Amino acid sequence: MGDFKRTVIRELPERKGEISPESKFWSDFEFPVTVKEFDAITHLEFSPIEPYQFAATTSNKVRLFNPINNQVDRTFSRFKEKAYCGSFRHDGRLMVAGGEECVIKLLDISGRAILRFFSGHERPVHLSKFTSDGLKIFSGADDTTVRCWDISSGEEVQQFQEFKDHVRCGDANKPSRDIILTGSYDHTARLFDLRTNSSIMNVNHGKPIESATFLPSGNIFLTAGGNYVKVWDALAGGRLLTTFGNSHKTITSLWLHESMGRILTGSLDMHVKVYDASTFGLVASLDYPAPVLCVAVSPVTNLLVAGMSTGLLSIKHKKKDETPQTEAERQQKQREKRLALRYFNKGNMYIPQEGDTLVPLKEREGLPKYDRMLQRFEHSKALDQAFAIGVRIPKPHVTFSVLQELIRRDTLKAALSGRNEKWIRLMLHFLKKHISNPNFVSTVTDVVDIILDVYEPVIGGSEELKKGFTTLRDSIEKELKYHQELEEIQGMLDAILIASQTDLDTNPDMVIAERDDILKASKEDMKTEAENALKR
Template sequence: MASFKPTKIQTYPKLGERVTEDTLYWKNYKAPVQIKEFGAVTKIEFSPQSPYNYVVTASTRIQVYGPHSQEPLRSYTRFRDTAYGGSFRGDGKLLVAGSEEGLIRLFDIGGRVALRQFTGHSKAVHVTSFLSDGYRVVSGSDDLSCRVWDVASGTQNSSYTEHTDYIRALTASRLNPDLFVTGSYDHTVNVFDVRLGGSVMTLQHGHPVECVLFYPSEALLVSTGGRYVKIWDMLKGGQQLVSLKNHHKTVTCACLSSTDNRLLTGSLDRHVKVYNSSYKVVHSFDYATSILSLAVSPDDEMLAVGMTNSVLSVRHRKHSEDKQDVSARKRRGPSYRVFVKGKNYMPKQDDFLVSKAVKQHLQKHDRLLKRFQVSKALDTALQTWRRFQKPEVTVAVMIELNRRGTLRNALAGRDEQSLTLLLNFLLKNVTDTRFSSLLLMVADIIIDLYHQVIPQSPVVERLMQRLMELLGREAELQQELLQVLGILDTLFASLTPKKEVMGPAAASPIMQGPQLQAV
C-alpha cells in the first residue's frame, strides 16, 4: 500500500518592507544584554579611543564599562545627589560630569577621587562637555546660563545668559576649539563663539530642545525636541534643511554611526529609528520602555540604549567567527555523533541490506485527512494561531479538500461558532491575491449552503452581509480594471507601427533562398 502523502503547504513571498543593505546591516546585532542600573540612564557616551569603553550616567553614579563587560570597570559615587552628563575628553583619559547640586566634577579614568570641582552654577547642571582643545570645559545649567571653565586652574573663563529657560542640550565642535552649541527648553538652539563672547547664531526649533548634534563635517547640525528631528545647514546661515516627524512621542536623544554617518534617534515611544542619507527610516529597534539615552561605538560594534526603567541595553554586532564557533560546538555534541553514526557507511557488494521503514510524522490535519474526517481536518486548520499566523496552512487544506472533491461536504453542516470562524477567515483573506482564487469559490459555496440559515442567527447574518458587500465591491473593482485594461490594449494597439506588406520583388534574398532550393 502506498504511503499517505502529506498536504503540500505552498510558500508565498512575505509581504512587508523591502529588504535593503541598510536593513541587513542593522539587523546584524545579537540579542540585547541588559544591565540593571541604580536609576534612569540619562546619558551614555563612548570613549573616542580604543578599546572604546563607555560611560553610563544613572542616579548618583557614573560608571565606566568595557566593550564586553557586564560589570563596571570603574565607578564614581562621590555625588550627594543625581549625576548628569558624564562625558569623555578627546584622549579618553579625563571625564567630566554635572550634578543636581550645581557642581561640576572632573575625574581621571585611572582614579576615583575628583581632580577638579567647578563651582558657580546655582542650579542643576544637566549637560557638560570638553572643548576640542581638551583644556576647557563647557556646561549648561537650569540657572539659564552656560559657562566655560579652565581645567588647569579650575576657574571660570566666561558665562553666557542668552537662554530664557533650562539648558538641556550641548555639543562642542571638534574642528573649532572655540565653538559650541546649546539647546534649551525656550525652543531655541544657540551657536556660541568664545572669541566673540556670545551667541553668533540662533535657530528656532519650535519645541523644547532635548539634544543637539554635529555631523563630522560640521556643515549640518541636528536638533531634537518634541516629536521633531530637524537638520540645519550651517553653511547657509542655519537654514532648516529638513524636518522629520517619525516618532509619536518626544525625541530625547540622537547619535551618529561611523558607517556612512547614519543618524539614529531614540524617543519616549520606545523606538530607536535609523535614517539613511536621504533621511528615510531604514530600520527600527523596539524596546520595553521609554528611551532617554543612546550611543553607538566608534567602530559600530556596539549599540547602547538607556531607559527610564533603570535598564541599560547593549547589543553587540554578529561576526562570521561567532557563527562558526556555534556550529563547531554543535558538531562536538554527543547527541549529534549518535545521530549520524553509520549514516555514511556504504554497503559492500556481498552485504545483505535490511532496510528499516521510516515512521511518518503527520500534522494533525493530515492525520484527520488520512482517516477521511474532512470536516474535523478543516476545523483544525481554522484554529486561532493558524488563521492569524499561518493562513497558507488553512488554504492548503482547502485546496486538498477541493482536489478530493469533498470541500462542499467539509463546509456543510456547521454550527454557528465554526461558521463564524470560517466567515471571519474569509473576510480577512478573500481579497488577498495569494489566496483569492480559491477563497472566492469557498465564499460562493458558503453563500449557496447557508443563505436559508441567515435569519436564524444574527451573528451569521451580520458576517454574511459583510461578506456579500465585500464580494460586491471586489466585483465592481474587477469590472473597472477590465475596462481600464481594454482602454490600454486599444491605446497600445494604436501606437504600434503597422508592418508594411512587401511585394515579391522586394522580398529578401535570404527569404528566397530556401524556396529556390526546395524547387
C-alpha cells in the same frame, strides 16, 4: 488506520528584494548581548581612545563597559539621585556627568574619585560636555540656563539665559573651541560663542529638540525633535538645508560616525535608522524590542550599542571573519572537514549480507498542538491553539488555515459558539486587521457570517460587541471604497493607454516623453504658477 493528514498551511512566498551592501553591513552583527538595568539607559558614549570602552548612564550611576567581554570595568555610583549625560573628554582620561542633584561632577577614568563639583544650576542638569579643547565644560539644565565652567579653577565663567524651556542637548564645535550648540524644549537651537554674552545664531526646529550635533566640518549642524531631523547651515546664517526622517515617533538621539559618514537616529518607535551623511538618505533600519533612548557605534565600527526605556542595554558585536588567512590554517580547515565527513558517513557503505533482516525505520513527525486537537476532533481547542497570541500575530496564515479546515469540516459554527465577550472582540479585531489582505478576504467573510449567525441575539446587549461590529463594518466600507476608486483609476489608465497606442499607430515617429521629463515639466509649471501668484 491511516496516518492523520496534517492541516495544509498555505504560506505565501516571501518577497526578497536585492540586499544592498549597506543593509548587509548593518545586518552582519552577532545576536545582541543584553544587559538589564533597573532604570532607563539615558546616554551612551564611546571613549575616543583604545580599547574604546563605552559609558552607559542609567539610574544613579555611570558604568564603563569593556567592549571585548561586555563586562563592567568600573562603576561611578557617587550620585544621590539620577545621573545624566556621562561624556568623555577628547583624550579619554576624564568624564563629566550631570544629574538630578543640580551638580556637575568631573570624574577620573583611572579611579573612582570625583575631581571637582560644579554647583550653580537650580534644576536637574541634562547636558554636560567638554569644549573641543578640553579646558572647559558647558552644561544645560531645566532652569533654562546654559553655563560654562573652567576646569582648572572650578568657577563659572559664562552664563546664558536666552531659552524659555528645559535645555536638554548640545554639542561642541571641534574646529572652534569657543563655539557650542545647545537645544531646548522651546523648539529652538542656539549657537553660543563663549567669548560673548549672547547667542550668535538661533534656529526654530518646530518641535521640542531632543538631540543636536555638529557635522565634522563644524559648518553644518543637525537638530532632532518630533519624528524628523533638520539640517542647518551655520555659515549661511542658519539656513535650513533639508529635513529628513523615517521614524513614526519621536527621535530621541543622534549619533554621527565620522569615519563611515553615517548618521544614526534612535526613536520611540523601537527602531534605529541609519542615514548617509552626504545625501541624508535612509540606508538601513534596525529593530529593537523597546523604545530606543540612545544609540552609539564604536570608532572602529565593530560594536553597536543601544539603550532602551525599559532598562535594556543591547550590545552587538560585528561578526568575525572566519576565512583562513594562512596556508596552515586552510590545510587545518580541510583536515577537520574530512574527519567530520568520515565520521558522519560511517556505516553508510555497509552492504547487507544474505540472511540479514532489514527493518525499515519510520520516523514519526511531531504534530503542532492544533493538529493534535483536530486529530481528536476537539475543534474548539484546535481553534484556541491556532488563535493564541503567539500564533495569530507572527503567523496569521496558520490561524486562517485552521479556520479554513474547520469550515471544510463544517464545524466552525460549533467551535465559535460559547465564547466570552473578550474573545469575540479579539477575533473581530483580528478579522478587521486582515480584511484588506486579498489572500484572506474570502475566509474573513465566511467567519464574519458565522459569527453574526451565532451571536446576533446578544449583540444589542453589549456595547463592546456593538462597537467591535461597527468598527468592522467601517473597515469593510472603506475597503469597498478603495476598490471602487482603484477601478476608476484603472479605467482612466486604460483610456490613456488606448489613446497613446492610437497615436503611435497613426504617427510611428512620435516620441513618448519619459517619466522624469514629465515630472520635470510639471515642476517647472508649478514654479511658474507660483511666481505669477507672487507677482499678483
